[in-house]
Each structure stands twice: as C-alpha cells, then as structure tokens.
Amino acid sequence: MNNIVVVKCGGSTITELTESFFESIVQLKNAGKHPIIVHGGGPAINKMLTQLQIPSTFIDGLRKTTEEVLETAEMVLCGKMNKQLTRKLQSVGAKAIGLSGTDGKLIVAEAIDKEKLGFVGEPVQINKKLLLSLLDSDFIPVIAPIGVDQSGQHYNINADSAAAIIAAELKAEELVFVTDVDGILKDKHLLPTITAEEIALYINDGTIYGGMIPKVKAALKSLTGSLQSVWIMNGKGTSLFANGTIYGTKITKKQVATTAT
Numbered sequence: 158m159n160n161i162v163v164v165k166c167g168g169s170t171i172t173e174l175t176e177s178f179f180e181s182i183v184q185l186k187n188a189g190k191h192p193i194i195v196h197g198g199g200p201a202i203n204k205m206l207t208q209l210q211i212p213s214t215f216i217d218g219l220r221k222t223t224e225e226v227l228e229t230a231e232m233v234l235c236g237k238m239n240k241q242l243t244r245k246l247q248s249v250g251a252k253a254i255g256l257s258g259t260d261g262k263l264i265v266a267e268a269i270d271k272e273k274l275g276f277v278g279e280p281v282q283i284n285k286k287l288l289l290s291l292l293d294s295d296f297i298p299v300i301a302p303i304g305v306d307q308s309g310q311h312y313n314i315n316a317d318s319a320a321a322i323i324a325a326e327l328k329a330e331e332l333v334f335v336t337d338v339d340g341i342l343k344d345k346h347l348l349p350t351i352t353a354e355e356i357a358l359y360i361n362d363g364t365i366y367g368g369m370i371p372k373v374k375a376a377l378k379s380l381t382g383s384l385q386s387v388w389i390m391n392g393k394g395t396s397l398f399a400n401g402t403i404y405g406t407k408i409t410k411k412q413v414a415t416t417a418t
C-alpha cells in the first residue's frame with residue numbers, strides 16, 4: 158500500500174494539540190494518504206507515578222521500567238492517552254480506532270537490557286496484516302507503545318521507536334515526529350536538515366540530549382527503502398502540513414538543499 162504517513166504525537170505536546178491539528182490528519186486522509194498515529198505520554202506517566210509515589214529514572218531518554226512502572230505506563234498509555242486521542246480524532250470526523258501494541262500482537266518486543274532498563278522493550282516485529290486491513294477499511298489507527306513477547310510478557314516501548322518500526326515495516330512515505338520544539342536546535346537555532354553524521358556528532362557533544370536521543374536514533378533506524386526523510390516538528394498551534402509544507406527539521410540519509418516536502 159502506498160501513501161502511508163506515520164505521525165508520532167509526543168507526550169510533551171499531546172494536551173496542546175489543537176482542533177486544527179486533528180483536522181489536518183483528516184485532510185491527509187481525504188487527500189488519499191493513510192495516516193497512522195503512534196503516541197507517547199511521558200509527562201502523563203510521570204504525573205501518575207508521582208501520585209502513586211513510584212520512583213522512576215531515565216537512562217539516555219528511556220524510562221527504567223520496573224513491574225510497578227510498567228503497570229502504570231500501560232494504564233496511562235493504553236487507557237488514558239490512547240482513548241483521549243482517539244476521541245479527539247473522532248470529534249473532527251475521523252474513523253479512528255485506538256489500539257495498543259498488545260492488541261493482535263501489533264508490536265512484538267523483546268527486552269533491550271533487562272538488568273539496566275527492566276521491562277523496556279525493543280520493537281522487533283509488527284502485525285502488518287492487521288494494520289493494512291485497518292487502513293484498507295479506512296480506519297486511522299491510534300497506537301499506544303506497549304508491546305508483548307511470545308510468552309505474553311508486556312513491555313514499555315519508547316513511542317519514537319514504535320513509530321519508526323511501523324513506518325519502516327509498512328514502507329511508509331513519511332514519518333513525522335510531533336513534539337514540543339520546532340525541530341532540532343543548535344545554539345538555539347533550528348537546523349532545517351540534519352544527516353546521520355551530524356546526529357552522531359551532536360549526540361557526542363551534548364547538543365542532542367534527553368528525549369531527543371531516542372527520537373533521532375529511531376529516525377535513523379527507520380530511514381530505509383521508501384522512507385527517504387523523517388521530520389521533527391512542533392505540535393503547538395499549527396496544523397500538520399500548513400500549505401503542504403512542514404516547518405521543522407528534516408532528517409535525511411544525505412544532506413539535501415530543500416526544507417519542505
């Protein structure tokens with residue numbers, strides 16, 4: 158299937174997304190594209206963990222996930238955030254369906270490093286057949302990043318890596334990370350484009366840190382086949398493709414001159 162666009166909505170910006178953002182997803186659909194939404198929810202998980210007095214720490218942008226943290230992350234991501242986003246899309250006329258990576262084994266995962274990170278999963282496989290049949294029936298899937306392995310163990314997956322494997326496996330046309338900054342910044346200036354070499358350099362010198370690290374790593378991993386570029390853009394106060402262009406950072410395999418699709 159052609160024209161698949163994977164849009165990852167970061168937890169940093171989900172509550173700020175406006176009606177015009179959701180309308181732009183419907184416009185994408187009406188223009189013959191097949192949007193798939195993958196969402197995070199880091200700040201909402203933090204809030205619930207604080208309320209429940211469960212400690213949690215991050216290592217290179219990934220949340221160390223104990224059994225208690227996993228239960229909380231699943232509750233917030235699959236219960237609260239997933240249904241909230243699904244309803245918002247439905248309210249602007251979209252045929253949205255909320256799912257987690259557990260449903261239909263949509264995302265099969267395995268532990269990245271049990272000792273270091275606990276139940277943090279690396280997505281290794283997706284249920285393409287299920288997703289394609291949903292797209293065929295004109296649904297907009299809304300996916301929470303909780304994965305499962307063959308034994309039934311569930312995992313907390315960084316939403317950026319969940320979006321990246323879905324985009325790569327489905328040979329999506331575009332992958333867009335919607336977050337709370339305009340794109341990748343260096344010395345407070347937006348970088349319109351960035352390459353793999355520059356990313357390695359900027360992680361090394363600290364220009365790229367925290368939650369941006371899993372984003373750029375996921376972006377680079379997904380840059381295969383049909384997916385030639387990945388965008389990082391701000392979800393605040395904008396529609397997704399204003400005048401058919403995206404304002405943000407374009408991550409490419411090689412440096413290119415353009416800043417818009």
Ligand SMILES: Nc1ncnc2c1ncn2[C@@H]1O[C@H](COP(=O)(O)OP(=O)(O)O)[C@@H](O)[C@H]1O
Pocket residue numbers: 166167168169170197198199335336337338340341342343364365366367368369370
């Ligand atoms: N070079 C950079 N440019 C922009 N943001 C950066 C950079 N390095 C780190 N960040 C941080 O990454 C954050 C976005 O990642 P994250 O908080 O995980 O968002 P999301 O919830 O949308 O995935 C930004 O708010 C910023 O604090």
Ligand SMILES: CC(=O)N[C@@H](CCC(=O)OP(=O)(O)O)C(=O)O
Pocket residue numbers: 166167168169196197198199200202218219220230277278302313314315316317368
């Ligand atoms: C392993 C891991 O870090 N999982 C993330 C899942 C949510 C997420 O990725 O949310 P954002 O998009 O807001 O970052 C977490 O527990 O916060």
